[in-house]
Amino acid sequence: MPSTVTNELRELFKKNIVMDIDDLQKQTSSSRITVLRHLKEIGYITSYNKNAKYYTLLEVANFNETGIFNHKGILFFRNGGIRDLVIKEIESSEKGFTAEELNTKIGTRVSVQLHQFVRKNLITRRKYSSFYVYYSLDESIQKKQVNNREKELQKISTKEESELTDEKKTIRILLEIIQNPKAQPNEIGRVIRENGLKISDNFIENIFLKYDLKKTGSPSNY
Numbered sequence: 001m002p003s004t005v006t007n008e009l010r011e012l013f014k015k016n017i018v019m020d021i022d023d024l025q026k027q028t029s030s031s032r033i034t035v036l037r038h039l040k041e042i043g044y045i046t047s048y049n050k051n052a053k054y055y056t057l058l059e060v061a062n063f064n065e066t067g068i069f070n071h072k073g074i075l076f077f078r079n080g081g082i083r084d085l086v087i088k089e090i091e092s093s094e095k096g097f098t099a100e101e102l103n104t105k106i107g108t109r110v111s112v113q114l115h116q117f118v119r120k121n122l123i124t125r126r127k128y129s130s131f132y133v134y135y136s137l138d139e140s141i142q143k144k145q146v147n148n149r150e151k152e153l154q155k156i157s158t159k160e161e162s163e164l165t166d167e168k169k170t171i172r173i174l175l176e177i178i179q180n181p182k183a184q185p186n187e188i189g190r191v192i193r194e195n196g197l198k199i200s201d202n203f204i205e206n207i208f209l210k211y212d213l214k215k216t217g218s219p220s221n222y
Contacts, residue, residue, distance in 0.1 A: 005030055005038045013057045018071045020053050048082040049075045049108035068106070075107055083117065086110055090123050095148035096135040098196030109179070111195060128153060130193035169199050173207050 008028045012019060019027075024035045039055065047054040054074045061069040067078040068085075077085040085106060090097060099111045114134055117123045124142065125132045133149055135142045176188050183191070185204040192199050207213070 003038065005034060006042060009035070009038055009042060010057070013060050017060055018047075018054050018056045018074050021055065024055065045076050045078070046081065047074050048077050048085055048106075049073075052081065070107070082108075082110065082113055083122070086113060086117060087122055090134055091136045091138070091141065093136075093145060095152060096133045096145045098131055098133055100195035100197060102134070103195070111191065130198060131196040132194055133196075166203075169197075169203060170207055172197060173199065173204055174211075177213065 005028050009024065012024065012027055021032060021035065024030075024039075025032055028035060030038075039057075043058040044055050045058060045061070046052040047056075054076075056069070056071065056076055058078070061071075061076055061078070063069045063076075063078045067088075069076040069078070079085075079088070086102065089102060089105060097105070099114055102114070103109050103111070114123070114125075114132075118125050118134070121137070123134050124137055125134045126146065135145045172192060173188060176192055177183065180188065180191070185208055186201050189199060189201040189204050192204075
């Protein structure tokens, strides 16, 4: 027979869908350990963005065909956390992913995690000019991915750069500065190029000057 706490948790999630652990403790007047024990009995997952702060129950989450549940920008993956999702996406991709492509696909930034996963030998990567593409460790899958990616790069070697307007470049730079307010222009450039976009350090220096960023990452005006 389900305990009182288990019933309370089910009712809370039916009403709210997504909650954080502090609210769950307050609403059930239970300790963190008790809440987590009952959540485990029911079946729960934590968000793969928002620092894994949020919880939902498997029985109330409405997953899409790729196994992702999006509740007001809080994202969950049916089969695990960010590591499981990233590896699944890379393993099933036709041509691997740049960090920027994967950010767009799963709805959250994973540049730092990608570097960690490479170091842990969970995925691999290859460098092309000034950016990386991340591939499966499986040699047969990787071979197909690399072939597809390199065929594409030969066809559009200058297309992406020519289609990226100065306005789009500026927006991308400013977004990166907001994410890393203490970064210097060359550091901003390195991160952006590793994510697959071709932007020169000189262009970034000019943006710092234009918006009076003074290499602090904090604009005086926009």
